[in-house]
Amino acid sequence: MRTSWIFLLICAAIAASLSVIYIHFNHYADTVMLACIIIFCFMAKNHENIKHIAALLLIMTAIEYGLVSYVVSLNSMGLPPFQGNLLMFGSHFLVDLTILMIMKYRVRLSLRYVRRTAPDNWRSIYMTHADPILYGIYFAFILVDLAAFGENIIRNLEHFGVDENFAKQFWSWGLIYYNYEILKSILLSCVITTLLATTFVERQRPDTPDEELESESK
Template sequence: MQTPEEYEITERVNALVKGLKKRRGYTKKDISQKLGIGLTTFNDYLNGVSSFKLGTLIKFAALCKLTLPDILDDTLEAKKLYSEDLADRANAGKNTLDFLAFILIIPAATSALATQWLFFFLHLLLVVYSRKDLNCMVVNVVFLLVYLLADLFTLSWHEYIYPNYNGLIQNTTAFGFPLLTNCLLMYFIKNRMQLSVWLSKGRNKEVLEPNKLDAPVYIVLVSLVFADSIAILENILRNLEHFGIDEEFARQFWKVQYIYDNYEYVKVFLMALVIILLFIGTRIRQRQLRLALGESGLGMNT
């Protein structure tokens, strides 16, 4: 049996094992082989049946690209490997800008899935708000449909991909699908007039009127695509051993996770910026329409 202090260390090791599975794709069998012990012995350690030997802990720390004190003291470096929750990462050495983003967008910080459904709901409100202006409503409807598609994908990802595949596949799909959807949105914004005419079957000239917010929204979408692309590249670098690269060489890239550690913050900030820009664009259009109606009314009176 383990002492309370040993059990606390075992809990940290269990968390790190989950982190290795997510980021490296290692199973318990893979880890036990790399530690030079049997799977039964390793499970006994993890279940508190017997205590970790010092040499095994040192090897395990090296496998995690940590030091033994990182595991014993549960340092920030260790937490970065196994922290799953956005709030945990905020406590794991995030900078001031990240912390402010977390505080400002608390409702979206609970989980990735909750964040996506929140933005879907906000886009739904924008569609309702812009219902009297086809020009803006078409744009908002497209964003709404894309976010619905993203939400359905996330549900499928949690159900089928996350439990059955290693970290390389998990992260590639998690970053790859948003990259695809953001590229589609960029294409739509760039060709908005043509697509709007097609969607409205050419029956409403409002869709041909330029929207001053198209360019800012396009720039934000480019930033989202950039963040997704860098996240995928980082994921490949962290998993070079899965591509046949020697593990000793690949290990030096295991901590390449600058975008990965800040991904939720970057995405929430940019997605919120899109909402704000679309709302401003809708407000400007509504004001222009009111002024146009007022001028036409004055013209009729004269």
């Protein structure tokens, strides 16, 4: 029990530290995320489930980084700020929604992949502790994205045909907008901490003999 509490405190400390790092690096959070995921790929080279989750996050984070970079380039070319924010929040939402849906069926997709590439290794695929936790985290990501997207529309109603005298009362709204990067940084740190904790747990997981697996399946 004491070891569990110590491990929990270590995870909490790591999550807090990563949050500070993400907030400090600001726009480089995706780069930090990519670096962390690549490290996990090497750490979990003998654990198929962690490798699949890390590969998924690696691909989607790279796509997200590309989309964000493209939107930033559009902003530098003179795209109106409110349109740039819509594209930015929309890009984050689409990526997070895609990850959420893939995580929902991650085990099924991993089984299909393994049965095609290494049929004898299908027993190594199962639901890890990270699967439901990451699903919940990315659901929170989506809520933040939708809140930021909606708030951006409300703050710029005059650009959507609403009378400016009515719209200007919402110009001061910015609870999500001004804290968006902080919220995303906290959630990103939770993702990395979850992967780290799951990698540790999976390394402690005893190997199940094939005979036992076969008897359980009967």
